[in-house]
Amino acid sequence: MSNHNYERKPHQNFEFTLTINGNILCKRFFSVRDINFDNFKEVKPMMDELTGMNNDRFGSMGIIPSFLKENSIDFLWRTYNPHYKQTEEMIDRRNVFENEDIIGFKVTFFDSRRNEERLIGESAFSGNFFPPKVRYEINIKEIIPDIIRTIRMHMSNS
Numbered sequence: 001m002s003n004h005n006y007e008r009k010p011h012q013n014f015e016f017t018l019t020i021n022g023n024i025l026c027k028r029f030f031s032v033r034d035i036n037f038d039n040f041k042e043v044k045p046m047m048d049e050l051t052g053m054n055n056d057r058f059g060s061m062g063i064i065p066s067f068l069k070e071n072s073i074d075f076l077w078r079t080y081n082p083h084y085k086q087t088e089e090m091i092d093r094r095n096v097f098e099n100e101d102i103i104g105f106k107v108t109f110f111d112s113r114r115n116e117e118r119l120i121g122e123s124a125f126s127g128n129f130f131p132p133k134v135r136y137e138i139n140i141k142e143i144i145p146d147i148i149r150t151i152r153m154h155m156s157n158s
Contacts, residue, residue, distance in 0.1 A: 013032065013110050014109055016105065016108075016148075018140060019103070020136075025140070028144060028148065032152050032155045035156060039154060043154070046121065046151065067143050068138070100127075102125075106119065106121065
């Protein structure tokens with residue numbers, strides 16, 4: 001069994017956390033060079049780019065919901081059987097949002113001068129738009145660089 005150390009290192013001043021129903025799915029520490037503290041005031045565009053579900057007049061989605069949508073499409077096509085005959089009695093008519101799963105995302109900044117952690121932005125969206133198999137087995141490993149790149153772009157001077 002590996003011994004992972006999930007402590008913040010001195011040079012890592014940012015953190016993002018992805019949760020489902022308050023349970024942590026992914027947590028990453030990273031640094032941002034040339035931090036522009038004025039950007040801490042206007043984080044809605046960054047959060048929309050990361051977790052937005054109906055961002056503009058065309059209804060675009062952020063990085064994380066788009067990833068879940070792609071996984072949903074892959075899952076549904078893998079399990080699709082064109083020869084399966086479904087009858088009226090087999091259709092599940094329960095309300096999909098009766099037991100809603102909330103996917104949360106937050107970005108925090110650790111201010112080493114004051115030795116305190118500041119919440120930069122927090123967002124949540126319903127996971128019930130995606131099949132249970134997809135939302136309970138979320139693995140965002142391949143989009144972590146995109147998430148960090150987006151946060152760095154919005155929080156730095158460059």
